[in-house]
Amino acid sequence: MAGRRGFLQNIASMPVIGSLVPASLAVAAPTRRDFYKELGVGTFINAAGTYTTLTASLMWPEVVQAIEYASKSFVRLTDLHDAVGKRIAELLECEAAMVSSGAAAALTCGTAACVAGTNPEFIRRLPDIAGMKNEVIVQKTHRYGYDHAVRNVGIKFVEVEGEAELERAINEKTAMMLFFNASDKTPVSAERFIAIAKKHKIPTMNDAAADAPPTGVLKDLTKLGFDMVIFSGGKGIRGPQSAGLLLGRKDLIEAARLNTSPYSDSVGRGLKVNKEELLGMMVAVETFVKRDEKAEWKEWERRCKQIIDSVSSVKGVNTEVKVPQISNRVPHIHITWDEAKIKIKPKDVVKALREGTPAIEVTPSPADRVVVAVWMLQPNEAEIVAKRIREVLKSAS
């Protein structure tokens, strides 16, 4: 009762004085509102995976608790950024870490670190890159949509094919070398890419946004020698959807921090991370690394079996479980059928599932199949998915 907070809590709880508090300042007890229903925004069973437009993943309950905790006190934002970064770096055994507002934001902040560094004039001037190192080397096969977040810094991409061309492209204007972890074509391997960069003292950045799980990858890529490694916080790690991780060299993470919020005059000021996301992301990493990976995998196999057993009971249906090699390394059920026997096209099955009750979203896939990912399903949903796909196929056979 000694503290001011105790005092305020006390008077608020006293009925007489409490009633003097204007209604607009009184904290109403939360009621259970069904917001999505109120707004007419449909929910669905996620048999698709961690797609951004489908809101990716559901946060761990521990993360939601941390967000709630964070929302109740003021802290100095940079203190919390420092402390959370330090904790994540310890957990993931890398030199330094920062929470970004998503993997794409980490691409921008990390690039700015290589271009403007800690130079106050350069930081203010971005994306005007005159007089700075402003070229980013990338393998031609590693160009992708998300590299827009690198171009936001004002840099110019220099595309290369093969080791010899890569080495020739390095010059005094080279700011960074970008690597896309999930690319299906990587003529210059990660190891060779790192070796060449180190020889010429050029910082490397690896975008591995969607590549966790497995857990190990969070440590492996910095240990392999990439100077900066990026993960999305809201995909498989199940943190806040607008959070991400930039892991790596201390000097670069420090520079990345100076090129973003809370520093007003920086290229990354729009990429703010709030206290709730900072703590939420930290707890997501803690929860993710200590979860039982084997038990999780077994549960996914159980769900696969349940769905496969159900849909295979329709004559003419074939199923196969595939695990992608790099990104989204989790079981996906590929369902195909003999269209002479079952007269419906895969896209119409997708539509029927989407428009059914409950609505179900499946993985975007080639036109000849329906692909189901089981890792984002909630308890008892595998059963519903199994039943609905069977119903739709059966009704066309």
Ligand SMILES: *Cc1c(COP(=O)(O)O)cnc(C)c1O
């Ligand atoms: C999803 C993704 C991103 C963007 O991640 P956000 O956390 O949504 O910003 C960047 N790169 C790759 C390869 C991704 O898969």
